[in-house]
Amino acid sequence: MLEISKLVKRYGRDEPVLKELDLVVEGNSVVSIVGASGAGKSTMLRCINRLVEPTSGSIKLNGQELVNLRGAALRRARRKIGMVFQGFNLIDRLTVMENVLAGRLGYVSLYQAISRRYPQADIERAFTLMERVGIAHYANKRADALSGGERQRVGVVRALMQEPEVLLADEPTASLDPRTSEQIMKLLQSLASELSLPVLINIHNVAQAKAYTERIVGLRHGKMIFDGTPADFTREALDAIYGGIEAPDEDEGEDTKKPALATRKEVTDDPL
Amino acid sequence: MVDHAGDLADRVWRRYDRKERLIRYAVLLVTLMVVYWAVRDIDIFWPWVWDAPTQISRLGARMWPPDPSRLGQIVGAMIETVHIATLATLLTIFIALPVSYIAAQNTTPNRFCLWLGRFILVSSRSVNTIIWALLFVAIFGPGVLAGILAIMFRSIGFIGKLMGEAIEEIDRRPVEAMEATGASKLKVIAYAVVPQVMPAFFAIVILRWDINIRESTVLGLVGAGGIGVLLQGSIDTFAWPTVATILIAIIALVLIGEAITGLLRSKVL
Numbered sequence: 001m002l003e004i005s006k007l008v009k010r011y012g013r014d015e016p017v018l019k020e021l022d023l024v025v026e027g028n029s030v031v032s033i034v035g036a037s038g039a040g041k042s043t044m045l046r047c048i049n050r051l052v053e054p055t056s057g058s059i060k061l062n063g064q065e066l067v068n069l070r071g072a073a074l075r076r077a078r079r080k081i082g083m084v085f086q087g088f089n090l091i092d093r094l095t096v097m098e099n100v101l102a103g104r105l106g107y108v109s110l111y112q113a114i115s116r117r118y119p120q121a122d123i124e125r126a127f128t129l130m131e132r133v134g135i136a137h138y139a140n141k142r143a144d145a146l147s148g149g150e151r152q153r154v155g156v157v158r159a160l161m162q163e164p165e166v167l168l169a170d171e172p173t174a175s176l177d178p179r180t181s182e183q184i185m186k187l188l189q190s191l192a193s194e195l196s197l198p199v200l201i202n203i204h205n206v207a208q209a210k211a212y213t214e215r216i217v218g219l220r221h222g223k224m225i226f227d228g229t230p231a232d233f234t235r236e237a238l239d240a241i242y243g244g245i246e247a248p249d250e251d252e253g254e255d256t257k258k259p260a261l262a263t264r265k266e267v268t269d270d271p272l
Numbered sequence: 273m274v275d276h277a278g279d280l281a282d283r284v285w286r287r288y289d290r291k292e293r294l295i296r297y298a299v300l301l302v303t304l305m306v307v308y309w310a311v312r313d314i315d316i317f318w319p320w321v322w323d324a325p326t327q328i329s330r331l332g333a334r335m336w337p338p339d340p341s342r343l344g345q346i347v348g349a350m351i352e353t354v355h356i357a358t359l360a361t362l363l364t365i366f367i368a369l370p371v372s373y374i375a376a377q378n379t380t381p382n383r384f385c386l387w388l389g390r391f392i393l394v395s396s397r398s399v400n401t402i403i404w405a406l407l408f409v410a411i412f413g414p415g416v417l418a419g420i421l422a423i424m425f426r427s428i429g430f431i432g433k434l435m436g437e438a439i440e441e442i443d444r445r446p447v448e449a450m451e452a453t454g455a456s457k458l459k460v461i462a463y464a465v466v467p468q469v470m471p472a473f474f475a476i477v478i479l480r481w482d483i484n485i486r487e488s489t490v491l492g493l494v495g496a497g498g499i500g501v502l503l504q505g506s507i508d509t510f511a512w513p514t515v516a517t518i519l520i521a522i523i524a525l526v527l528i529g530e531a532i533t534g535l536l537r538s539k540v541l
Contacts, residue, residue, distance in 0.1 A: 049452050078454035089449035093467040102463050106454025113459050155449075162453055 001026050002048070002166050002198060007057035009043050009222075016055070017043045019222040025166070028196040030189055032209035034226075035219035036242050041202040044219070045168045048200075049081040050074060062165055079106035082159030084188075086171040088151045090158075092144035096135060099143050099154050100126045103161025122161070129157045133187060149180035156187060160195070167192070169201040173208065181205070185212040206238060331512070338520060339513030346502060346521050353498035353525070356416060356491065357484035360423035361477060368428045372435035379439055379465065393436070396429030401487045405496040414495035422496055423484050431480055438472035439465065474540045478533050485529045489522050499525075 004023040010016040017040045025031050033041050046052035048059055050066065059066045061080065069077050082103075090099050104122045105113055112118060130136040133153040138146060143154060152172060159167055169188060173181030185201075189212045192199040203209045209216055210230040218226030218233075218241040226237045288296065374380050375389025405422035412418045446464040455463065492500020499518060506514040 051448055051452060075454040075456060078452060081452070083449070083452040085445065085449060087445050089445040091446045091450075091464060091467050093470065094463070098463075102450060102455075103453055105450060105456075105459045105463065110456070110458055110462070113455075114462050158449075158453070 001060075001062055002200075003058075003060040004044075004048070005058045005060075007044070007047060007059065008055045009040070009047055009052065010055045017222050018047070018054075018057075020057070021219075021222065021224060023217060023224065023227075025198045025200060028192055028198060029215055030192045030199045030201065030213040031215045031217055032201045032203050032213040033217045033219060034203060034206060034209055034241060039219040039241075040222040041219055042170055045083070045170050045200060045202055048166070048168060049078050049083055051083075075106055079162050080165040082162045082164030082167045084152070084155050084159050084167065084169040084172045086174045088148075088155045088175070090143040090151055090154055092142070094143060095140050096130075096143055096146065096154050097126060097139040100130060100139075100157050100161055103158040106162065126157070126161060129160050132191075133157055147180075148176050149183060152176060152180075152184050153187070156184070156191070160191065164197065167197050167199045169199065171202050171204065174204060182208065182212075189213070206233075209233075334512040335516035337513065338516035339511070340517055342502075342514055343517065346499070346518055349492075349499040349502045350521055350525055352416065353488045353491075353500075354485060354529075356419045356423060356488040356498050357481060360420045360427060360488075361481045361484050363420070364424050364427040364431055364480070365477065367424070368431035368435060371428065371432040372439060373461075375432060375436040376439035378442070378444070379461075389432075389436070393429045393432045396425055396427075397433065398429075399426070401426040402490065402494060405491050405494045409495050414497075416497035419488060419491040419496035419498055422491060423488055426487070427480050427484060430483075431476055434476045435469065435473060438469045438476075442468040475537065478536050478540070482529055482533045486526060489525070 002023075002025040004021060007018050007021040007023075008016055009018040017038075021040075021044060023044075033044070035041050043052055047054040048061075048066065050069070054067055057067065061077070064077065066077055091102065094102075098116065101116070101118050101122060104118060108118060108122070127136055127139070130139065133156060135146075135150055135153050135157070138150065138154075143151065146154065152175075155172075167188070172188065173184050176184060185208050188199055188201065191197065201209075201213060210233060214229065216226065216228060216230055216233050217224060218237060220241050220243075225240055226233070228237075371389050371392050373389075374385040375393055377386070380386040380389065401422050404425045405418060408418035408421045408425075412421070442465060446468070447460060450460040450464040488498045488500075489503075490500050492498045492502065493504050495501065499522060503515065503518050506512075506518060
């Protein structure tokens with residue numbers, strides 16, 4: 001169970017990116033987080049595994065407070081938080097297997113990591129997971145030889161190698177074509193139920209958010225303004241999150257209009 | 273319509289305005305003055321310059337034919353020269369890599385380390401190999417050790433600076449991903465930094481080894497070992513045919529070095 005309460009993040013002296021955000025994610029639910037660029041989606045995910053330092057507030061994973069951890073304790077906590085990135089963030093010059101095993105770096109010793117002598121159990125787990133997502137035959141290929149969808153599968157397997165208690169996905173499909181991004185969303189959805197793992201997905205594509213997740217959270221200017229099932233996610237909610245689509249004369253800045261139009265296009269173009 | 277034509281005729285375009293043109297002429301004038309001053313000041317003895325062609329042909333005549341009688345000794349000194357370059361390059365790696373790590377903006381632990389690293393790199397690079405050699409000959413006495421140290425101290429700056437730049441250019445995203453797995457600092461370096469700088473590392477080390485071979489041929493002139501010792505000795509004793517053999521041997525060595533590094537580059541990179 002992930003409990004975020006009164007989370008604030010402020011970069012320098014600017015307006016806070018996150019304003020006292022509260023969010024509770026239980027059990028194996030798949031939650032998608034939608035919002036315009038700059039709404040604070042990415043910052044929120046990165047606060048959970050502390051790639052970004054929260055300014056104040058509390059984040060608890062299965063009862064453990066994450067915000068005040070440092071050093072070795074922080075690294076131990078990070079092992080339990082898997083993350084999938086928009087740009088895959090693989091190490092291009094290493095093989096797929098090495099990239100996958102890198103998910104175990106928090107568990108193995110430095111010697112094991114450098115000499116690539118991972119425990120047999122880790123290697124078994126790697127092969128099992130790679131077979132599950134259909135990339136096992138690439139084990140010894142270099143990561144940069146794979147296509148976008150395959151690379152993201154490597155990213156997902158790497159995160160799962162950590163035996164995470166929660167999986168964070170920061171726009172996992174934004175760099176992929178529509179068909180591949182659906183496959184990745186399906187994969188995340190089914191893995192969440194197979195491994196009974198809560199999954200938080202930042203996503204721009206509202207149609208996919210509705211189709212593959214059971215709960216949608218809408219952020220705007222660092223505040224949660226929508227929280228409900230896909231059925232509740234109406235045109236009004238969409239407008240509220242992305243700003244003046246139906247009423248362009250509404251007093252909104254240019255920057256909020258543009259992403260809104262882009263999202264609208266994605267929705268209509270989507271083959272679903 | 274007529275007004276438009278008038279406007280067009282009035283439009284004048286110049287790449288540089290008056291002030292810019294003045295600056296450009298001033299820079300040109302200053303350059304010419306500096307060149308004139310330098311040529312005036314260095315006091316060239318012109319008769320020797322006009323005499324040069326005769327001197328060249330006489331030196332050539334004295335050198336020809338090259339004397340191969342000391343070839344064994346020369347080859348031995350050549351091998352010593354290569355050893356100096358190779359050992360110095362290898363030893364440099366151990367010092368230059370940590371220095372490049374602390375001298376790179378994105379990996380340095382703190383400001384102090386950053387400036388320490390940069391200070392080491394700048395001081396290494398600003399002193400020429402021959403000056404380092406003079407220094408180490410004075411400390412350790414003449415011989416190969418002084419030569420190795422001299423080459424090392426110059427190479428640290430070269431390899432360290434270029435590796436530091438390679439580290440600064442890495443993609444940050446894999447680093448972020450490795451941090452997210454709970455990996456310690458050293459593991460993040462081993463997995464996210466090292467693979468990214470590997471190609472640059474090999475290219476830089478091969479290049480420096482190539483340069484070091486050339487540099488170690490002149491170390492002997494100040495008594496720091498290698499082929500230069502023989503060269504200096506032969507010049508001092510007016511053994512011009514031997515000097516010719518040594519010069520040919522140096523050219524051959526540099527060509528062989530070039531061929532080997534070219535081969536290595538195509539294989540490794």
